[in-house]
Amino acid sequence: MEIKDIISIEYPKLSLFLPELIVLITGFTLFTLELIYKRLSHPIAISLSIIGYLMAFLYIIFNFDLKGETFYNLYVRDQFSSLVQLFMILLTTILLAFTYEYQKLKKSLYGEFYYILAFSLFGAMVLASSYNLLIIYVALEAVSVSFYIMTALQKRDFNSKEGAFKYLILGGLSIALASYGAVFLYLYSGSMDLRQILHTNAPEKNLLILGLILFLFGFAIKIGVVPFHFWLPDAYQGAPTPITAYMASVGKIAFFAPVIRVMPLVQESFHQTWVLTLGVLAVITFLFGNIVALVQRDVKRMLAYSSIAHSGFILAGISVAEAIGLKAVIYFLLAYSIMGMLSFLVLAVLERSGMWENRIEEFSGLRFSQPFLALVFAVSLFSLLGVPPTVGFLVKALIFMSLSFESLWWVAILMIVGVGISTGYYLRLVVLMYMREGEKKLALNLTGFEKLSMAVMAVSLIVLGVLPMILWNQISPISEMLFRR
Known part of the structure; x- marks a missing residue:
């Protein structure tokens, strides 16, 4: 037998990895130009970033149904990865429109920001596209390290x-826990692939349980699940506000994506344990986030606790051991990414006035000085609260409906209580903006693209609530596909 008959080299299918490769090349191009020119022109960096992201976006659009595995089954391309990557790229591109003016005002113009952003987007895209523990670890580090740096960019x-340091310490803990979990999972099954690990029927079940607990605890810290949430309010408040918008949208999708992939696999073996454990964590997270948000005087910090509360809502859907729960989770996650991005971007624009401190009192009479910002912020707040006809009402209704499939009525009832609590701080802002006299006269000039992108996001929050089938027709077969793996 000849050597060529023994050794079979499988060439990677780069067509399955091309969007990520385009984003990675974009990052290295920006990195190289920054090294050569020391201070790369910001308009050039923004233009190159948008070109790279647009190329990746269009490739996914025209090859949305592309499926397969490459790099020796280390990397997966399916409709789930394509859908979440479209949202990641689109939201990152929108973010670029708001960063330059904000960084200029804060005197924090760094050319390094653009390639760090590209590398974080690359890591987020990879995180959504693999079942391999090693690939997940590398992607998790890429996203996390980028977030640590961008959080500290405020000069x-x-x-x-302080926020970046707390994020670094607890983020390091999350990486350590996930790594130890991966070790125990490998010892249990002899495989690095989560699909094989969770379908292995080995006698040492304790290794599997311990590995899963540590692995999921690592992601619980990243997601901000109570009691692993301590870094999140400080990091969200301390980071440059456009970066906070990025972490609350793209970051939220990236850190939840691996958990969503694990969800159908874990429930086959640990159905009742999974349902009860995540149900309890969801309720604690949701109630804690809303109660603490209610007493905040800083709106940016208030929205950070609101983000924790919404992580609890998503976690409740993940606790449901049915495909309907997965459908509700994916819809909620994508919808929240728009709400989170829009609400924090409004704060970022307001901070450009130079005298804005995000205090609740400052929103009094905002509709008189900035009617456009007041309107889009009100739409975002109504959607976060879950007022019809916004998409926030729809996705929360989907979560409640999915909870009925596991008879988790106690979770639904406690979450209704939490929604009632959240009414206090969401509607308070709307009342201040539209029913009180103005405290400050703001002079802000928004670019045409800034106005257009914020208007499109606000309209999409209503359209996706009124016409849910636009997104549901894509999400439904994706969820069924993930449960068949």
Whole structure:
């Protein structure tokens, strides 16, 4: 027998990895130009970033149904990865429109920001596209390290550095827990692929249980599940506000994506344990986030606790051991990414006035000085609260409906209580903006693209609530596909 008959080299199918490769090349191009020119022109960096992201976006659009595995089954391309990557790229591109003016005002213009952003987007895209523990670890590090750096980019701002340091310490803990979990999972099955691990019927079940607990605890820290949430309010408040918008949208999708892939696999073996454990964590997270948000005087910090509360809502859907729960989770996650991005971007624009501190009182009479910002922010707040006809009402209704399939009525009832609590801080802002006299006269100039992107996001929050089938027709077969793996 000849050597060529023994050794079979499988060439990678780059067509399955091309969007990620385009984003990675974009990042290295920006990195190289920054090294050569020391201070790369910001308009050039923004233009190159948008070109790269647009190429990746269009490739996914025209090859949305592309499926397969490459790099020796380490990497997966399916409709789930394509859908979430479209949202990641689109939201990152929108973010670029708001960063330059904000960074200029804060005197925090760094050319490094653009390639760090590209690398974080690359890591987020990879995180959504693999079942392999090693690939997940590398992608998780890529996203996390980028977030640590971008959180600290606020020049001469102690809160920014404090938030980044807390994020670094607890983020390091999450990586350590996930790594130890991966070790125990490998010892149990002899495989690095989550699909094989969770379908292995080995006698040492304790290794499997311990590995899963540590692995999921690592992601619980990243997601901000109570009691692993301590880094999130400080990091969200201290980070440059456009970066906070990025973490609350693209970051939320990226860190939830591996958990969504694990969800159908774990429930086959640990159905009741999974349902009860995640149900309890969801309720604690949701109630805690809403109660603490209610007493905040800083709106940015209030929205950070609101993000924790919404993580609890998503976790409740993940606890449901049915495909309907997965459908509700994916819809909720994508819808929240728009709400989170829009609400924090409104704060980022307001901060450009130079005298804005995000205090609740400052929103009094905002509709008189900035009617456009007041309107889009109100739409975002109504959607976060779950007022019809916004998509927030739809996705929360889907979560409640999915909970009925596991008879988790106690979770639904407690979450209704939490929604009632959240009414206090969401509607308070709307009342201040539209029913009180103005405290500050703001002079802000928004670019045409800024106005257009914010208007499109606000309209999409209503359209996706009124015409849910636009997104549901894509999400439904994706969820069924993930449960068949």
